[in-house]
Amino acid sequence: MNLIAQGAEAKLFAENGEILKQRFEKAYRHPLIDMRLRKCRTRQEARLLERLALMNFPSPRLADFSDKSMEIRMQQINGVLLKDVLHEKHLEFSNEIGRRVAELHNKNIIHGDLTTSNMMLDSSNRINFIDFGLSFISDKAEDKAVDLHLLKQALESKHYLIFEECFNTALDAYKEHGINSELVMQRLEKVESRGRNKRKND
Ligand SMILES: Nc1ncnc2c1ncn2[C@@H]1O[C@H](COP(=O)(O)OP(=O)(O)OP(=O)(O)O)[C@@H](O)[C@H]1O
Ligand SMILES: [Mg+2]
Structure with a gap:
C-alpha cells in the first residue's frame, strides 16, 4: 500500500x-x-x-x-487536485463548483469543508468532490450559507488573485441552479456581516 x-x-x-x-x-x-x-x-x-x-x-x-x-x-479518482489547476480555467471551474454545490444543497447535503483541496478533476475533467467527513444533512438556509462562506474563505486564502471572480461566478451558478437560493443569499449576507462585525470588535 x-x-x-x-x-x-x-x-x-x-x-x-x-x-x-x-x-x-x-x-x-x-x-x-x-x-x-x-x-x-x-x-x-x-x-x-x-x-x-x-x-x-x-x-x-x-x-x-x-x-x-x-x-x-x-x-480512487485519477487526477489532480483542483487547487493546482483552478487558475487554468478559473471561470469554467468556478461555474461548475457553484452548480455542484447547488446540487448538494438541493438535497440538503452540507459539505462542511468546501476547499479546492477537497475537489479533484477526474479523467474526463469533471470536478469530483471528496472528504465528506464533516458533512451533514440540513435544510436550513443558515447551514447552506455557512457552507458557501467557507468556500469563499478557502478561495480567498488559496487563490487570492482570482478569488473574487471565482466566487462571484460560483455564486451566479449557485443562484441559477439552487432551490430557494434567494433565502440562502440573504443568509449569506448576514453571515458575512457577522464576520465583519467580529473583525471590527476583535
Ligand atoms: N478518492 C480519492 N481518490 C484520489 N485521491 C484521494 C481520494 N480521497 C482523498 N484523496 C487524496 O488524499 C487527500 C486527503 O484526503 P481527504 O481530504 O479525504 O482527507 P483529510 O483532509 O485528511 O480529511 P479529514 O478532514 O476527513 O481528516 C486529498 O487531498 C487527495 O489528494
Ligand atoms: Mg481534505
Whole structure:
C-alpha cells in the first residue's frame, strides 16, 4: 500500500485502484471522545458517499467501511487536485463548483469543508468532490450559507488573485441552479456581516 496523503485526521493509501482512508488516533483528545469522533466521521463519510452514488454525483464510490477500524475504502479518482489547476480555467471551474454545490444543497447535503483541496478533476475533467467527513444533512438556509462562506474563505486564502471572480461566478451558478437560493443569499449576507462585525470588535 502506498501512503498518498496524510491529513489532519487521516492517512490515505492507494491500492489496486482504491483509496483506503484511515482515521488515526489523536493523542491530545480524550480517548473516548476521540473514538466517538472518528467513528462518527467515518460513518458519516460512508453514509454520504452512498447517498451521492444514488444521486450519480461526481464523488468517489464507496467500496467498504468499518467503524471498528475507522476505515473507508473508496474508488480512487485519477487526477489532480483542483487547487493546482483552478487558475487554468478559473471561470469554467468556478461555474461548475457553484452548480455542484447547488446540487448538494438541493438535497440538503452540507459539505462542511468546501476547499479546492477537497475537489479533484477526474479523467474526463469533471470536478469530483471528496472528504465528506464533516458533512451533514440540513435544510436550513443558515447551514447552506455557512457552507458557501467557507468556500469563499478557502478561495480567498488559496487563490487570492482570482478569488473574487471565482466566487462571484460560483455564486451566479449557485443562484441559477439552487432551490430557494434567494433565502440562502440573504443568509449569506448576514453571515458575512457577522464576520465583519467580529473583525471590527476583535
Ligand atoms: N478518492 C480519492 N481518490 C484520489 N485521491 C484521494 C481520494 N480521497 C482523498 N484523496 C487524496 O488524499 C487527500 C486527503 O484526503 P481527504 O481530504 O479525504 O482527507 P483529510 O483532509 O485528511 O480529511 P479529514 O478532514 O476527513 O481528516 C486529498 O487531498 C487527495 O489528494
Ligand atoms: Mg481534505
